[in-house]
Amino acid sequence: xxxxxxxxxxxxxxxxxxxxxxxxxxxxxxxxxxxxxxxxxxxxxxxxxxxxxxxxxxxxxxxxxxxxxxxxxxxxxxxxxxxxxxxxxxxxxxxxxxxxxxxxxxxxxxxxxxxxxxxxxxxxxxxxxxxxxxxxxxxxxxxxxxxxxxxxxxxxxxxxxxxxxxxxxxxxxxxxxxxxxxxxxxxxxxxxxxxxxxxxxxxxxxxxxxxxxxxxxxxxxxxxxxxxxxxxxxxxxxxxxxxxxxxxxxxxxxxxxxxxxxxxxxxxxxxxxxxxxxxxxxxxxxxxxxxxxxxxxxxxxxxxxxxxxxxxxxxxxxxxxxxxxxxxxxxxxxxxxxxxxxxxxxxxxxxxxxxxxxxxxxxxxxxxxxxxxxxxxxxxxxxxxxxxxxxxxxxxxxxxxxx
Amino acid sequence: xxxxxxxxxxxxxxxxxxxxxxxxxxxxxxxxxxxxxxxxxxxxxxxxxxxxxxxxxxxxxxxxxxxxxxxxxxxxxxxxxxxxxxxxxxxxxxxxxxxxxxxxxxxxxxxxxxxxxxxxxxxxxxxxxxxxxxxxxxxxxxxxxxxxxxxxxxxxxxxxxxxxxxxxxxxxxxxxxxxxxxxxxxxxxxxxxxxxxxxxxxxxxxxxxxxxxxxxxxxxxxxxxxxxxxxxxxxxxxxxxxxxxxxxxxxxxxxxxxxxxxxxxxxxxxxxxxxxxxxxxxxxxxxxxxxxxxxxxxxxxxxxxxxxxxxxxxxxxxxxxxxxxxxxxxxxxxxxxxxxxxxxxxxxxxxxxxxxxxxxxxxxxxxxxxxxxxxxxxxx
Numbered sequence: 001x002x003x004x005x006x007x008x009x010x011x012x013x014x015x016x017x018x019x020x021x022x023x024x025x026x027x028x029x030x031x032x033x034x035x036x037x038x039x040x041x042x043x044x045x046x047x048x049x050x051x052x053x054x055x056x057x058x059x060x061x062x063x064x065x066x067x068x069x070x071x072x073x074x075x076x077x078x079x080x081x082x083x084x085x086x087x088x089x090x091x092x093x094x095x096x097x098x099x100x101x102x103x104x105x106x107x108x109x110x111x112x113x114x115x116x117x118x119x120x121x122x123x124x125x126x127x128x129x130x131x132x133x134x135x136x137x138x139x140x141x142x143x144x145x146x147x148x149x150x151x152x153x154x155x156x157x158x159x160x161x162x163x164x165x166x167x168x169x170x171x172x173x174x175x176x177x178x179x180x181x182x183x184x185x186x187x188x189x190x191x192x193x194x195x196x197x198x199x200x201x202x203x204x205x206x207x208x209x210x211x212x213x214x215x216x217x218x219x220x221x222x223x224x225x226x227x228x229x230x231x232x233x234x235x236x237x238x239x240x241x242x243x244x245x246x247x248x249x250x251x252x253x254x255x256x257x258x259x260x261x262x263x264x265x266x267x268x269x270x271x272x273x274x275x276x277x278x279x280x281x282x283x284x285x286x287x288x289x290x291x292x293x294x295x296x297x298x299x300x301x302x303x304x305x306x307x308x309x310x311x312x313x314x315x316x317x318x319x320x321x322x323x324x325x326x327x328x329x330x331x332x333x334x335x336x337x338x339x340x341x342x343x344x345x346x347x348x349x350x351x352x353x354x355x356x357x358x359x360x361x362x363x364x365x366x367x368x369x370x371x372x373x374x375x376x377x378x379x380x381x382x383x384x385x386x387x388x389x390x391x392x393x394x395x396x397x398x399x400x401x402x403x
Numbered sequence: 404x405x406x407x408x409x410x411x412x413x414x415x416x417x418x419x420x421x422x423x424x425x426x427x428x429x430x431x432x433x434x435x436x437x438x439x440x441x442x443x444x445x446x447x448x449x450x451x452x453x454x455x456x457x458x459x460x461x462x463x464x465x466x467x468x469x470x471x472x473x474x475x476x477x478x479x480x481x482x483x484x485x486x487x488x489x490x491x492x493x494x495x496x497x498x499x500x501x502x503x504x505x506x507x508x509x510x511x512x513x514x515x516x517x518x519x520x521x522x523x524x525x526x527x528x529x530x531x532x533x534x535x536x537x538x539x540x541x542x543x544x545x546x547x548x549x550x551x552x553x554x555x556x557x558x559x560x561x562x563x564x565x566x567x568x569x570x571x572x573x574x575x576x577x578x579x580x581x582x583x584x585x586x587x588x589x590x591x592x593x594x595x596x597x598x599x600x601x602x603x604x605x606x607x608x609x610x611x612x613x614x615x616x617x618x619x620x621x622x623x624x625x626x627x628x629x630x631x632x633x634x635x636x637x638x639x640x641x642x643x644x645x646x647x648x649x650x651x652x653x654x655x656x657x658x659x660x661x662x663x664x665x666x667x668x669x670x671x672x673x674x675x676x677x678x679x680x681x682x683x684x685x686x687x688x689x690x691x692x693x694x695x696x697x698x699x700x701x702x703x704x705x706x707x708x709x710x711x712x713x714x715x716x717x718x719x720x721x722x723x724x725x726x727x728x729x730x731x732x733x734x735x736x737x738x739x740x741x742x743x744x745x746x747x748x749x750x751x752x753x754x755x756x757x758x759x760x761x762x763x764x765x766x767x768x769x770x771x772x773x774x775x776x777x778x779x780x781x782x783x
Contacts, residue, residue: 129743132670133671134671134742134743135671135672135676135742136671136672136673139671139672139673158743159743202747202748202749203747203748203749204746204747204748204753205746205747205748205753205756205757207748211747268534269531269532269533269534270533270534270535270536271533271534271536271539271580272532272533272539272579272580275534280770280773280774281770336760336764337764337768337770339764340534340535340764340768341529341531341534341535341558341559341764341765342531342558342559343605343761343764344559344561344604344605344606344610344761344764344765345559345602345603345604345605345610346602346603346604346605347602347603358600360556360598360600360612360614361600361612363531364531364532364558373605373760374605376760377605377746377753377756377757377760378746380735380738380739380745380746380756381743381746383739384738384739384742384743384745384746385743388739388742389739390679390681390682393681
């Protein structure tokens, strides 16, 4: 066993650090570090910058235009990017639909879509959940009726993240009601500009517009947008979920959050002394740091095992998803708690980067306070989405424990 | 022992329940939270008519002579209805301070006006660097010929934007964190030298930061003995904490009801999700937490009227610590069991959750009060 990085990995780290430091615009970095609103343009322009460097998709195989990184390289990349305030790469595009296209898409789909994802040209979103189909995803009812050279799609998807910006949506649709629910599902790619597609915002707990309802009203989708075989979509859906859950852990983001938490606790005062001197609060930080320390290695162990056996993520992804979501929630909660009374204000305009705190407020509200309560509220979603913690535990019970 | 509300208290709760279901539904409440005042002036008048605004004041000043349990009964409904009006600030905190520490003349002029719904107040006691410590007062009060001159900053003053008067703590002697030397002043909101930066709060209310620059007030504006305000402030905050425990009780009761209903009606995998044992056990834990919260709220409410100041302080600190932890669990799990419906703005669950969170962060969070509770234990 060896927990050290090789000299090659260390020099790769230096290379990533230098690149991000040189290429990441200050404005984007500040938005990410300070927790201000990050827009579509910010994510797209960063994806384009990575693409120009040949790092548009580190983990993708080289034959699809990826960098072909090892698990450890990808880990280093995410850690350094997050630490320096780079925004996330859109998971729906890079980590979700792309692996499905590589594994199950045809050559034409791969050649058309993958380069556009890589270059940041297309923005993808996810059409999985429906009002009546959450944890029981296979009960979904959005229908796709085959008519000559197209499918006619009708139905509603919900809890769709960032679909207001999307060019494309990958959708689970029902193409047959004859057998078990799982056997009548297909995986369809739908152009968001198609007539009959409409997006309705859903405002979340912290007051922001992040998610949507998406309605399909007699939407004509060309048959060539079917991925793989008709009625085999459940297999692809589960494959995608494995990738989604693996990516959820977000070790780099958690590390940045932890560092930020320590800074906040050093700046915030309690009885005129830095809050971090309070052993009760400091112990809570220490506990979450230990969880994260362990998860970093668990994450690498699980991903390395998958990679060395050239297989997709297994049920162990559920372990990563449960722990990663709990840690990110705990960090968000501690960041909010560090504020004391300053957690109470809800100043929506303070989430814009150009907001200038009034003099009266600037001194104690600082640069870090505005987003923290909202982030705590918002992060409650992480134990719910991509299969709730309860669903993940069912997977572990069934597929790992054989219960 | 008797753990029941009295007939009068139950009747009062029923009246409030009727008011909430008729005039203070979720949509109405959302509209009020977004309005410029941030609450309902009409509801405030209604509370005056119902006697709520006179509840804890002596009869001699137009009050009803109510006790801590009366306030708990009201606050339980405030929680259920997520009421936005500044009841805690005006009646419990500031009204309580005036009742307990002000001169007869001030009591005569202020308490009947609060009771009649004509006057609202906000307590400006906390400062940014002090966190939850009421003794951390950097603001200064200097005695001069005819009165006092106040200067300093007060942070997150709840309900300040709608207040006619502030009660401001300032240091007239001693070092920043010393218990002695803190005085309390009655300051009109429009006194020259007072500036306010107002904002909404995370749970739909209003608050503000205040700056006082050479604000002059007369000697009559001093509440209690100069330099000795910490004790009365502490007691008023403890009364307010007991009230908040009642509010939490109302919220967790409502959340548990809504969550149980969700478990019984939401269908997945062809069955209602309440048949799953993992969720049944979670719900059972939430009900247990609510029962424990009720007991703690009762303990806190009864101690409001205790003669033993030290025992009262410790009991109420313990209640705030316990209720903060237990209600965190109920709030988080109510959200979790509702799934995505728990994290959206147009379902009431997220609003209850935010209010619970902000109550924990107000007047000292669970950690702060756990320290107060365990530190006093260590000294015994």
